[in-house]
Amino acid sequence: MSLIKKDSRPLYMLVKEKIDEKIENGEYKPGDRLPSEAKLSENFGVSRATLREALRVLEKEGKVNRQQGIGTFITEKLALFKSGIEELNSITQTIEAMGLKAGTVDLKLKMNQQVEDLIKEFELNKNDKMVILHRTRTADDKPVAYCEDYLPQSLLPNSLSESDINISLLSFLQEESNIYISYAVADILPVITDEFLAKRLDLNIGDPVLLLKQMHYDDRDNPVLYSKNYFRSDKFEFHVLRNRG
Incomplete structure (x- = not known):
């Protein structure tokens, strides 16, 4: 009997998520060797080709280590950048906080x-x-995020050019337009890399990325910046502090 409840997403991503769940709940622990591909395929009710694609994505994320002729082992995910979703830092600040350029x-x-x-x-x-x-x-000259930012033109200098934006956008708005962004409303979504993103983030088509959509507000509650940031999921990890009400 298949362990996968099908929906509209690719089947290999459903298998990948099921293995993620087993890692999260401790059924698979760091250092554990996974069952054989034949056994896993049978358990999940999928083809070996589908299973291998799921394992490839997990390996790309740093969650498993596949050793030819030996097996597939669970590793600890070591994201390069870890941030609380409630922390409103620019990408520049996040990268520089890790001592990187x-x-x-x-x-x-x-x-x-x-x-x-x-x-x-x-x-x-x-x-x-x-x-x-x-x-x-x-x-350090390696792509980690692709960004699309939208701003009302009236908020920016009339002579704005590409060469002007050589610092973080949050800092640019504060220094050049006297706009201080105090908070943002954000949604974070898992998406699949298409040809466009794959080229810009040095990924394969079909790899998972994290999409962070945010509307930023100034200190008078005016919306001033909408952004869509696509983060490499093997480089960024977001967490959130949840309080019981």
Whole structure:
């Protein structure tokens, strides 16, 4: 009998999540060798090809170690960056806090854009323009996150150019526009890497990434920045403090 409850996602991701659950609940412990591929395939009710793809993703995330001719072993996940989701730090601050060099590549700045989906969220008029910023963030010159940022154009200098944004965007807004972002409302979602993200984050198509969508507000509760940040899940780990009410 299959242990996998099917939904619309790829089957290998469902197998991967089931193994994740077994790691989280302690059924599989660091150092344990997993059952053979034949046994796991039978237990999950999937083909060996599907199982191998799930194991490949787990290995990419650093959760398992596959040794040819010996077996697959559970490892401890060692994310490079660990952060509380309640901590509003820029990606630059997060990278530099680990003693690494924060950088930006593939930066593209688009002015005079109309983004209908965000007009209501930003409380804009129909014809108000926006600025869209695309960039890949690096740590010691290796890609770790891809970012898309959306801002009302009225908040930025008229002569803004790509070369102006050489620091964190939060710092730029504070220094150049006197805008202090005090909090953000965030959603974090698991997504699958497509061809576009794979190229920018040095991943394979189908690899998992973490999407952090945030609307940022200034100290007067005005929405000033909407961002979509795609983090490599083998580099970033987010946690949240939950209190019982």
